[in-house]
Amino acid sequence: EVVMTQSPATLSVSPGQRATLSCRASQSVGTNLAWYQHKPGQAPRLLIYGAFTRAAGIPVRFSGGASGTEFTLTITRLDSEDFAVYFCQQYNDWPRTFGQGTNVEIK
Amino acid sequence: QVQLEESGPRLVKPSETLTLTCTVSGDSIHNSPFYWGWIRQSPGKGLEWLGSLFYSGTNYYNPSLRGRVSISADTVKNQFSLTLTSVTAADTAVYYCGRDGLKVVPLTQVDSWGQGVLVTVSS
Numbered sequence: 001e002v003v004m005t006q007s008p009a010t011l012s013v014s015p016g017q018r019a020t021l022s023c024r025a026s027q028s029v030g031t032n033l034a035w036y037q038h039k040p041g042q043a044p045r046l047l048i049y050g051a052f053t054r055a056a057g058i059p060v061r062f063s064g065g066a067s068g069t070e071f072t073l074t075i076t077r078l079d080s081e082d083f084a085v086y087f088c089q090q091y092n093d094w095p096r097t098f099g100q101g102t103n104v105e106i107k
Numbered sequence: 108q109v110q111l112e113e114s115g116p117r118l119v120k121p122s123e124t125l126t127l128t129c130t131v132s133g134d135s136i137h138n139s140p141f142y143w144g145w146i147r148q149s150p151g152k153g154l155e156w157l158g159s160l161f162y163s164g165t166n167y168y169n170p171s172l173r174g175r176v177s178i179s180a181d182t183v184k185n186q187f188s189l190t191l192t193s194v195t196a197a198d199t200a201v202y203y204c205g206r207d208g209l210k211v212v213p214l215t216q217v218d219s220w221g222q223g224v225l226v227t228v229s230s
Contacts, residue, residue, distance in 0.1 A: 043222045094167060095170065095171070100153040
């Protein structure tokens with residue numbers, strides 16, 4: 001199965017600053033890559049699919065990037081509501097697989 | 108907007124069968140173009156996709172579960188259920204249901220999730 005590796009495990013960022021999260025696939029997944037936001041006690045929320053496309057209602061400060069098997073999620077100007085766990089997921093091959101997550105915390 | 112809610116026992120004994128139900132609102136499983144699936148997260152581990160179902164009966168399962176998992180639908184109640192047999196402590200996890208594929212493209216992102224329910228396997 002495709003192994004998804006996220007880095008860093010924890011990212012400390014000040015509100016208003018920029019955060020860049022990374023996700024690497026163990027083999028090519030094309031652009032079949034999604035990013036999710038997860039806050040404690042809430043349902044995970046789809047942010048990005050197709051590596052670049054924002055889901056409905058997602059603010060423009062969230063953007064996805066890709067280069068080969070390396071993917072990034074960038075959050076420009078972090079808002080207080082953005083502190084959460086973010087995880088990536090590939091859906092190029094069965095079974096779907098997820099990264100371990102990056103915890104974006106307040107610096 | 109589709110909403111999903113998991114329900115079921117929070118404590119299951121080792122070797123027994125875990126059964127969870129996901130109730131869907133805001134969409135209809137019957138005649139929906141979507142797949143409906145289950146995902147879990149064990150303590151300290153990443154997310155693991157368990158399987159997905161299309162209402163007409165097409166299923167996909169994670170081979171890592173070695174035949175212990177099955178997913179079924181009750182289109183009258185607009186629910187779908189997860190059954191996991193012969194559970195062990197390793198099956199202790201938060202279980203999520205979600206809407207996660209299309210009839211024409213079964214393998215896609217998970218566009219809607221439930222809040223999840225913690226199930227503990229312990230005697």
